[in-house]
Amino acid sequence: MKLKPAAAMLALTIAAAAPARAQVNVCIWGTITGPDALVNGMSYGVRDYLEFLNGNGGVAGNKVTALLLDGRYKLDEELKIYRRCVDEEKAVVVNGWSTGSAKALREQVNSDGVPFMTQSFASEVLDPKKYPYIFMAGPTYEQQMEIALRDLAAKGGKKVVIMAPDNEYGRGPVSVVRQSGIIKKLGLELADTVEFRYDAQDLTAQMLRVKSRNPDMVYIQASGPQAIAILRDAAKVGLPAKLFVGNLYTISPTIPEQLGEAAEGFRAIQAYEPYGADIPAMKQIEQFAAKGKVEKKDIYYMKGWMEGIAIAAAIENAIKKNGGHPPDDIKQFRQDVRDAMEQLTALDDGGITPPLNFANHQGSTQARIAEVKEGKYVPTGDWISAGS
Amino acid sequence: MSARQLAITVGVAVLMGVLGLALGRYAAYLVNAVAIAALGALSLNLIIGYCGQISFAQGALLGVGAYTAGNLSNAGLDGAVAILGGGLLGAAVSALVGLPAMRLRGLYFAIATLAAQAILEYLFKILDPLTNGVSGLVITPPTILGFPMNSDQSLVVPSLVILVLAWLAVSRLMRTDLGRAFLVVRESEIVAKGMGIDVSHAKMQAFLIGGFIAGVAGALAGYANRLASPEAFTLDLSADYIAMIIIGGLGTWPGPLIGAAFVVLLPEAIQRVGEAAGISDILSALRELAFGLLIILFLIFEPRGLTALLSRLRPRGIGAAPHGSVGAPGESGQPQEGGSR
Structure with a gap:
């Protein structure tokens, strides 16, 4: 019977001695x-x-x-x-x-x-x-853009316009892609780069400029809120959403929720499974x-x-x-x-x-393109490895 | 400045220095942030509080100082020289901003300074060789008088020394004829002219000196962040500085420091309270509302800001302002004789 208190004391001692x-x-x-x-x-x-x-x-x-x-x-x-x-x-x-x-x-x-x-x-x-x-x-912004450009080239498109905010998030990747020469290598033509303020609420003037370029694709290097403004004002000037492809930060249920029909056909880079x-x-x-x-x-x-x-x-x-x-x-x-x-x-x-x-510090470089169909983003192809 | 005010100034600086050096990098960063903000607020207090010229270009002037000092120290010059350079170019640009003041008044002049802020922001983005565009200019930590400034703690002493010197200089200035001229111009340009004051000259001097101090503040901000970026010197920053001097007390001696400490540290306080209560997300969203509300409340109920509130708590305390700054511009009242109390 004396063992029980001893065992209890031993347990307490061990617990007390265990590192916090x-x-x-x-x-x-x-x-x-x-x-x-x-x-x-x-x-x-x-x-x-x-x-x-x-x-x-x-x-x-x-x-x-x-x-x-x-x-x-x-x-x-x-x-x-x-x-x-x-x-x-x-x-x-x-x-x-x-x-x-x-x-x-x-x-x-x-x-x-x-x-x-x-x-x-x-x-x-x-x-x-x-x-x-x-x-x-x-995948990096540049890799995402490359995926979209490859998709355009594969479908026979030629002219691309890139829209980006005038901050580091917008200009940096666009500058890298332009300098890489990938656009020319794919046989495409960069018709224009249209910049806008990151928090701009009215992009009608920019959309008219885009329209004047008659592009086969407009790539959006921005996030959901900016994509909403772009697609809304694109609809105003008669540009269909299917012309636009956004980076992976433009894949948001809020876009079809807020824009309804004006978002149908919009595509974005998808790198993760949806919720x-x-x-x-x-x-x-x-x-x-x-x-x-x-x-x-x-x-x-x-x-x-x-x-x-x-x-x-x-x-x-x-x-x-x-x-x-x-x-x-x-x-x-x-x-x-x-x-x-x-x-x-x-x-x-x-x-x-x-x-x-994470050997390359990126985790994953795979992505696919998803399109808004009946208010939901639907993948239009398989996972593509960026840079391949 | 009276001996008592000098003692308070040095005492506050020493206290801030001790806190900044003893409590680690984050505390040092906050001390630097308050000191730099106080410098910027001091310069704006000179322009708006003492001379009555509304300016929305403060953010951009700090940017001018940051980019100038950054380029000079990246080129190998000592930080002290670079800071001086930042101040001088800040003064020059501020003088340009103030040129419309020769012909414009009130709201029209304020709009002109708003335009100057927008122009400078645009220039920060496109003058790539000097500013590195939207990527921002990475600033290599300099040495100041041979001492390396490669940590937040190392910047504490220079920031506070410069703040104290600027404070003393402005206090001294307000006891001169030019300083008194500022006050009269603020109250009434017509009366000033009647008294033989060269109003244009007085305004331009306010912009020159205020711009110099703003440029110095910007240089220190660049060193503190190790970066000068267009996103850091926007109209939002100009609005923050206006908030500082309103909340602290327009045209008062301690107002810029009190307002700067309040505006810089209030978000921290809200964040910590929110974390403690588990509602930091909600309080974060209300932060902008809190600032706007505070400014409105101060303007309505106590336009003389925290300085006046504090002086009510201690009638012979730090709220006493020797430079004839009896309140916000436009308020009636006799300017007090400058001098010690």
Whole structure:
């Protein structure tokens, strides 16, 4: 009988002596309020996946604290938040947002040595050698544009007009594509590049200019809100939606909801399965939704969920490498997570994309074109590997 | 500036410095942000608060300073020289912005400064060789007088020293004939002319000096962000600065610092309160509403801003303004004799 109290004391001693679980922080910022808030489902998706894991034992037994902050699509706000994430929150992974901030921070990310998953797809921040800590989760803007151009060439089209906002998100990729010479190589002609203010609400003048060029395709290097303004004003001047192809940030249910008939035939690059697809990841999301709230039920949320899967897998592998607990030194932890992220190959993300491979820091370079038919985006072909 | 005000100025600067250096990079960034905003607000307070000339071009003037300092320090010049360069070009551009003031008044002049802001924003985007266009000019951390500025903490001391020097300079200026001329021009250009004041000269001097300080603030902003980007120097920034000086107290001595601290730190406070209460998403959406509402409330109920509110709490405290700035422009009242209290 004396064994019981002794056993109890031993258990308590072991418990007391066991190392306290280190805090594992992931810092996320997105445009919660601002001009591209329409696509902020991807920030919520990352947060929610980590919360989902917390409710199912955490990551390698550790709770992950996911802090979601509002960058407001303002550069100075995003730069400030980055410092909070790295210095104050001691985040082991930072999930950033804009192309502008990714470019502005790329050197600092290098010197801070913090894994940085950006929502931008700008090729100028994708360089595993030069920027070893920066990752993205899909084909670059330039690769997306190339997919659309190849599709146009395959269908016998000739003239293309590119529309883009006059900020880094718009001009950067357009400039890279123009300089690459791919348009000429495909036998196409760039009839015009039409720029507009990112937050412009009336693009009638721009659409009249597009119409005067008589293009076979108009490529939109912008996001959902801008696509809505473009398609709405295109309809005003008699340009059909089927002329337009948008990047993957223009694939949003809000477009057919708001525009109705004026959106029929609009096409966009699709790199992720839509919300509600019959895939294992959707089962997880439904489990999460039963206990929590899904803020945005759209394709960007799926993207975020996928990023969360990748981030969690990298953290888990880093913890396992350290004997099952997070390293005490945050710098070492970040380095381990970065290395683990780069080593993720054939990662199953529940069917959101084909298996992920982060050796090239992109996760996936496959996409397909989806077309608005009767108010829904319907894939018009198979997954295409960008750059092939 | 009285000895007491000097002591307060230096004391506040020292406190900010200690906080910035002791509490890590993020705190240092916030201290720099407040100091830079206070500098920018000080320059606008000179133009609007003391001289009564409404300007919407403050954001762009900071941009001029940032790009100038960035290009100079990237070329290898010491940061101190680059900051000075930013100030000088800021002054020159500000003088150009102020030229319409010779013939325009009130709303018409304000619209002219709005046009200047739009023109400068456009130039930031297209002058690729100088600005790198929409990508922005990446600024290599400089050295200032030989000290490397390669961290947020390292910028704290220069930011605060420059802020204190600018504060002292403006306080001194307002005790001179030119400073008093600003106040009279603000109250009535006709009376000023009657008193023999060269109104055009006074306005131009306000723009020159204000533009210099704005250029210096912009240079520091460029160093703090290590980037000068068109997106950072928009009309939104100009509106923020106007909000700072209204909330702080137009034409008051401590108003720019109080307003700058309030405008810079209020979003942080809202964010932290929201996180603590689990409603940060909602509060984030209400942030713009909160700012707009605050400005309206101040204009209606206390146009003299937080400075006046604080002075009511402490009648002999920091709200006392020695430069004849009895309130917002247009309010009646006798200018007080400059001098110590």
